[in-house]
Amino acid sequence: MKPIILQGHERSLTQIVFNAEGDLLFSASKDKVVNAWFTSNGERLGTFNGHNGSVWSLAVDSQTKYLLTGAADNTMRLWDVQTGKCLCVWEFLTAVTRVAWSEDDEQALCITEQRQGQPSVIRTFKVNREDPAASSKTPTKEIILSGSKATVALWAPLSESIITGHENGKVAKYDAKTGEEVIANTDSHNAVITDIQLSPDGTYFITSCKDKTARIFDTETLEEMKVYPTETPLNSACIAPLRPYVILGGGQDAMNVTTTSSRAGKFESRFWHKLFEEEIGRVKGHFGPINTLAVHPQGRAYASGAEDGFVRVHWFDESYFRSRPFGDLEPEVEV
Numbered sequence: 001m002k003p004i005i006l007q008g009h010e011r012s013l014t015q016i017v018f019n020a021e022g023d024l025l026f027s028a029s030k031d032k033v034v035n036a037w038f039t040s041n042g043e044r045l046g047t048f049n050g051h052n053g054s055v056w057s058l059a060v061d062s063q064t065k066y067l068l069t070g071a072a073d074n075t076m077r078l079w080d081v082q083t084g085k086c087l088c089v090w091e092f093l094t095a096v097t098r099v100a101w102s103e104d105d106e107q108a109l110c111i112t113e114q115r116q117g118q119p120s121v122i123r124t125f126k127v128n129r130e131d132p133a134a135s136s137k138t139p140t141k142e143i144i145l146s147g148s149k150a151t152v153a154l155w156a157p158l159s160e161s162i163i164t165g166h167e168n169g170k171v172a173k174y175d176a177k178t179g180e181e182v183i184a185n186t187d188s189h190n191a192v193i194t195d196i197q198l199s200p201d202g203t204y205f206i207t208s209c210k211d212k213t214a215r216i217f218d219t220e221t222l223e224e225m226k227v228y229p230t231e232t233p234l235n236s237a238c239i240a241p242l243r244p245y246v247i248l249g250g251g252q253d254a255m256n257v258t259t260t261s262s263r264a265g266k267f268e269s270r271f272w273h274k275l276f277e278e279e280i281g282r283v284k285g286h287f288g289p290i291n292t293l294a295v296h297p298q299g300r301a302y303a304s305g306a307e308d309g310f311v312r313v314h315w316f317d318e319s320y321f322r323s324r325p326f327g328d329l330e331p332e333v334e335v
Contacts, residue, residue, distance in 0.1 A: 013305030070096030
């Protein structure tokens, strides 16, 4: 499984995402730049220039028409994927740490940071898809968090609620229309939640955490279903389609990396069996902690972005789809 290495950033990666077809990969980093890549050969399609600070988050809509980005320059921006033109800018008082599209691509979500006396706020905006520049700058809903700040968020299926992960390890669900907290789970994680990603069918989701675990929760009830304990802080986790695996990534904190070998730092992508909660393999290659993971929507590949500034795209070998490490409990997959 030889990787395609994407070299287009000068600083550490913050988030990478595939588009719905899986032919493009978008990457954001602390160097203010957002790149788009062809996943088949690693060629850079283009660059989105305009932010004046580290880009913390990005999200592409289901039609690969518009791209959302959030950055340390206190803005969320909407871009035309084809032309790279910035179409709309939303300005805030603090940094935008997470962005996401609703399922119907009609609404954008962002989290602004708790800093300088400002609370952590989750905002949703209506996006005018016919004339994006005319999109309203007034949020359709503002959820001001009085307790622990939100670090990650996504839209639940049907876009009726928003699921969040918090600094103190809480996982919560908010009603998208009223802004009320519907349900919360405070018994699972006990440190900063670093990533949250939905399963392909949306019925469950996975979180990664600095408490060295990744966990799967039921989307409806937020009940913990599975836990994957490791010996290193985790920065990202994703769920592989087609095969019963989850992929975890992290590593020793960046401030200590210079005194640590890549082997001791645990800079590998870790594959765990989703059902049996057993680690089945690791993929090495990065020279710093893995900050972000994304999986191809058809399960053909996965990508990792790290503190070393590189993105590695791994296309799975045929043996990946044929392997049956746990006997006949796994369904056959035609490839």
